[in-house]
Amino acid sequence: MKKNTYLMKGNEAIAEGAIRAGCKAFFGYPITPQTEIAAYMSNKMRESGGVYLQAESEISAINMVLGAAATGTRVMTSSSSPGISLKTETISYIAASDLPCVIVDVQRAGPGLGGIQPSQADYFQVVKALGHGDFYCLVYAPSGVGEAVEIIHRAFDKADEYRMPVIILADGILGQMMEPVCFDDEIKQDKLVEKNWATSGHQEKRPPNIVNSLILNVNSLEQKIVDRFKKYEEIKLKEVMVEEYLVDDAEIVIIAYGSTARIAKTAVDSMRADGEKIGVLRPISLWPFPNDKIEEISKKVGNILVVEMSMGQMILDVKAVVEGRCKVDFCGRTGGNVPTPTEIIDKVSSIKRGD
Amino acid sequence: MAKLTIDKDRCKACGLCVSVCPKKVLQLSEEEFNIKGYTPIKVMAIEDCIGCGMCGMICPDYVIKIEK
Amino acid sequence: MKTVFEKTKGLTDAITHYCPGCTHGISHRIVGEVLEEFEVLGKTVGIASVGCSVMSYDYFNVDMVQAPHGRAPSVATGVKRVLPDNIVFTYQGDGDLAAIGTGEVVHAAARGENITVIFINNGTYGMTGGQMAPTTLLSQVTQTTPKGRDKHNDGFPIRVCEMLSTLEGVVYAERTALDSPKGVMQTKRAVKKAFKSQIEKKGFSIVEILSTCPTNWGLTAVESLKWVEKEMTEYYPLGVYKDKTDKGVF
Numbered sequence: 105m106k107k108n109t110y111l112m113k114g115n116e117a118i119a120e121g122a123i124r125a126g127c128k129a130f131f132g133y134p135i136t137p138q139t140e141i142a143a144y145m146s147n148k149m150r151e152s153g154g155v156y157l158q159a160e161s162e163i164s165a166i167n168m169v170l171g172a173a174a175t176g177t178r179v180m181t182s183s184s185s186p187g188i189s190l191k192t193e194t195i196s197y198i199a200a201s202d203l204p205c206v207i208v209d210v211q212r213a214g215p216g217l218g219g220i221q222p223s224q225a226d227y228f229q230v231v232k233a234l235g236h237g238d239f240y241c242l243v244y245a246p247s248g249v250g251e252a253v254e255i256i257h258r259a260f261d262k263a264d265e266y267r268m269p270v271i272i273l274a275d276g277i278l279g280q281m282m283e284p285v286c287f288d289d290e291i292k293q294d295k296l297v298e299k300n301w302a303t304s305g306h307q308e309k310r311p312p313n314i315v316n317s318l319i320l321n322v323n324s325l326e327q328k329i330v331d332r333f334k335k336y337e338e339i340k341l342k343e344v345m346v347e348e349y350l351v352d353d354a355e356i357v358i359i360a361y362g363s364t365a366r367i368a369k370t371a372v373d374s375m376r377a378d379g380e381k382i383g384v385l386r387p388i389s390l391w392p393f394p395n396d397k398i399e400e401i402s403k404k405v406g407n408i409l410v411v412e413m414s415m416g417q418m419i420l421d422v423k424a425v426v427e428g429r430c431k432v433d434f435c436g437r438t439g440g441n442v443p444t445p446t447e448i449i450d451k452v453s454s455i456k457r458g459d
Numbered sequence: 460m461a462k463l464t465i466d467k468d469r470c471k472a473c474g475l476c477v478s479v480c481p482k483k484v485l486q487l488s489e490e491e492f493n494i495k496g497y498t499p500i501k502v503m504a505i506e507d508c509i510g511c512g513m514c515g516m517i518c519p520d521y522v523i524k525i526e527k
Numbered sequence: 528m529k530t531v532f533e534k535t536k537g538l539t540d541a542i543t544h545y546c547p548g549c550t551h552g553i554s555h556r557i558v559g560e561v562l563e564e565f566e567v568l569g570k571t572v573g574i575a576s577v578g579c580s581v582m583s584y585d586y587f588n589v590d591m592v593q594a595p596h597g598r599a600p601s602v603a604t605g606v607k608r609v610l611p612d613n614i615v616f617t618y619q620g621d622g623d624l625a626a627i628g629t630g631e632v633v634h635a636a637a638r639g640e641n642i643t644v645i646f647i648n649n650g651t652y653g654m655t656g657g658q659m660a661p662t663t664l665l666s667q668v669t670q671t672t673p674k675g676r677d678k679h680n681d682g683f684p685i686r687v688c689e690m691l692s693t694l695e696g697v698v699y700a701e702r703t704a705l706d707s708p709k710g711v712m713q714t715k716r717a718v719k720k721a722f723k724s725q726i727e728k729k730g731f732s733i734v735e736i737l738s739t740c741p742t743n744w745g746l747t748a749v750e751s752l753k754w755v756e757k758e759m760t761e762y763y764p765l766g767v768y769k770d771k772t773d774k775g776v777f
């Protein structure tokens with residue numbers, strides 16, 4: 105299959121990647137820094153025989169996603185931080201109705217209207233609290249445009265496989281930057297999993313299908329949730345994705361995801377040049393979190409440094425796994441500021457000095 | 460002559476059919492109870508029934524089948 | 528013997544959970560009959576809202592999707608856009624449509640979304656025990672207007688049909704009342720016309736059905752019909768508020 109390389113903006117590559125992954129419906133709403141996804145879809149989705157619609161609110165858009173997902177269609181929406189907050193009630197419904205869909209969150213600085221610069225301060229929201237009730241979503245955090253395109257295809261496949269919402273957690277940097285990305289010439293339509301639960305009309309051939317999350321009987325509701333958590337355990341075993349960068353002989357390991365991980369790699373390259381043994385562990389799947397790998401590292405190194413564009417959120421999950429086996433430090437910026445390699449290097453030096 | 464088939468267990472004794480029947484054919488029973496504990500309707504005078512269908516139309520629970 | 532009346536195939540055999548005399552059952556029957564008569568049961572997808580009628584997904588003999596409170600028109604849009612040849616309807620109460628879901632129904636109408644909205648207006652939040660709804664009449668007593676709805680504090684009831692009929696995308700909007708067999712027949716005619724306009728892909732259709740809530744109104748089923756006929760139709764005049772079913776809106 106001949107491949108072509110294009111220089112593309114992250115948001116647009118994500119949209120193109122979704123179309124190539126067989127996404128047949130997109131419902132969006134403008135919000136910086138992700139609006140190019142919707143703009144691209146408004147241009148290209150119909151060309152590929154799909155549905156594009158700009159809703160009157162993020163709430164309405166995610167409910168259109170629920171409707172399209174119920175019919176078995178591959179469907180996506182995208183937004184940024186405040187918009188994701190608006191969508192969370194229905195994301196809970198989608199998870200509780202066992203419906204597959206893909207949601208792209210290009211984070212901006214919060215809280216409130218905040219700013220439009222990049223941030224990772226929605227980690228808690230996306231990984232732990234995308235709505236009311238006991239449920240989780242698969243969360244992928246790409247750190248490059250090329251990786252984002254691969255991951256979005258995976259997201260649609262996993263959403264269908266596990267019948268759940270899958271979140272692409274990006275940030276303004278990834279959304280707005282341009283990088284070369286390769287695409288196959290034609291779009292290969294892979295065989296989609298059969299969805300006999302879909303509400304697309306019973307054609308008088310089967311009893312009605314019902315997509316619903318209301319279960320008033322406490323035992324039935326509990327059983328439904330417990331069964332869903334068995335699925336989550338299976339996902340934790342099979343779907344963790346993590347990248348190790350120069351971790352094997354590292355004495356200090358930096359844990360960072362998305363754009364921050366790239367900055368950490370730059371810092372590590374410079375420290376390695378000075379003979380420092382530093383590495384980066386980059387979670388690609390934030391849920392399921394790479395617990396085993398972090399536990400293993402915490403037994404080998406004296407220090408872990410977590411770098412985030414927030415006041416520190418993922419660090420709590422790291423500490424929960426490390427359980428005090430080694431020191432865990434934090435270095436981060438928020439409000440839309442981006443940590444620099446120098447800041448990371450200075451922090452590592454201070455850790456080594458035992459400040 | 461018309462024929463009414465009453466599905467007693469569906470009836471919730473709301474009395475709407477009784478109130479619209481032009482010929483007073485239907486009444487709520489006093490002593491009989493259905494599975495939900497309601498006193499379902501009873502056909503009192505089938506010979507007066509003209510099969511107009513109004514009882515079926517106003518019934519929220521599809522209790523009455525009407526043939527003519 | 529010819530059957531004059533029997534339960535429609537458009538409904539399942541389930542016994543409904545609705546209170547005795549609640550006219551939800553009649554609206555369900557009318558929608559079921561119309562879908563059966565148009566022979567579209569096999570390609571219909573119904574959207575249940577949140578309220579007493581949430582469990583309508585157990586009663587309609589079509590594929591059903593249960594939507595978050597107020598969002599049924601958007602869920603319906605999502606279904607209809609990907610299945611344009613299917614018949615899609617929402618079944619919503621006044622709390623769902625005229626309170627939390629006002630934005631959704633207004634924009635679905637403005638888009639001329641080819642769906643049919645069955646809007647049950649009984650002036651209260653039934654499932655939660657009879658609180659004031661946007662359609663509660665002035666001076667009407669509810670659990671949250673114990674001294675009667677007061678316009679200075681609670682504002683004015685919303686007339687949905689009139690409001691939506693100003694939108695270009697609406698092809699058909701009618702208000703009927705389930706206050707008598709005549710009202711039932713008129714409602715069926717309206718629902719039939721609404722679904723027909725959808726089948727002919729002519730735009731957004733809505734039927735606002737004035738309905739009873741005996742339990743929360745504190746009236747008998749028979750008295751409730753009178754209340755609809757006397758009190759509700761006064762503030763909510765019956766009639767057709769938009770009819771572009773000849774040419775459609777596009």
